[in-house]
Amino acid sequence: MDAEPGPSAQGWSMVPDERERTAAPAGHPGAHRDVAARVRGQYRAHPFPPPQRRHSYRNHARFVRQYLEGLGIDPAGRRFGDMACGTGLMLLDYALEFPEAELVGYDLSEASVERANATLAEEGVGNARALVADLLDLGETESFDYVVSWGTIHHLAEPGEGLLALARVLKPGGVLRLGVYGYYGNWERHIQQEIVRTLGQGLDLEDKIRLVREWAAADLRFLAAQTAPPVDLDDDDWVVDEFLHVWERPLRLDEVVSGLARGGLSVLALTDYDDRPIPLDPTAHIRSPTLAQRASQLPFDQQCHLVELLTRPYWLAVLARKQGP
């Protein structure tokens, strides 16, 4: 992560909040342990994703099959890892899409892993399992052909360490699909979280969940804001994940690109949450030929930064590949 003062250095918070008062600051030696303990506690009480999302990752898994085929990678006999699989619904859809591969999911939350294995058993899936583990401490090196990490790296004390951990577990030539909140595209959501924090001071979690519902129903701007997928406000676990999370530290696309490069990965493509391509060539997003020319002279990470600024996706879904054998 860059050391310059900037929006990402402190996360998005606009006023001191409970997260800043109680968590060790990022960079502190105990920060990862403290944040991980709080995140584990949240997902113990509120595992994610909720059961109504079952089979919602099928298109995602199909897209990945096509992408790997396009790279000339035959999934047969390959090892796939889901780094922070939560309740395992993505793992399930991968297992169904790739019966010829072996899949392992890892998550900090025992409650989520238990639910993941129960779901896999219910669906009669034999090629996937979930294990309790911290993705920063997997004890696996260069052992996966494909790794997905969806919606998790921004919940680490130091997201850059998470990027290096993902790079470490990939085999040379392996492919990563990383999904994180967009930095600029989440501005509205972070304002919403700030409204909830400000109004909810002193309330316990159950009352804060009720407050989210009451506020969201009455706020026209909430109804107009787009997220992918839309939040199910009737579901407590979903409300907590989106509005009351104990720790979020979003990272910019250029930080993702340079963080992965540190681990030996090159970013190949960017899509939104639903796999729609977002060209990484900034000239695709600029009408002025003179400015397009200036943009095309920037280094790759700065081109990516510009693409994020110009397109402001709610979700950044990156495809990257580790330098191969």
Ligand SMILES: C[S@@+](CC[C@H](N)C(=O)[O-])C[C@H]1O[C@@H](n2cnc3c(N)ncnc32)[C@H](O)[C@@H]1O
């Ligand atoms: C928003 S959920 C995403 C679940 C799943 N990837 C999905 O998108 O459906 C984030 C998950 O990350 C897990 N998590 C957070 N930090 C972790 C860490 N250091 N190691 C392993 N899992 C972690 C949490 O327990 C939680 O289940």
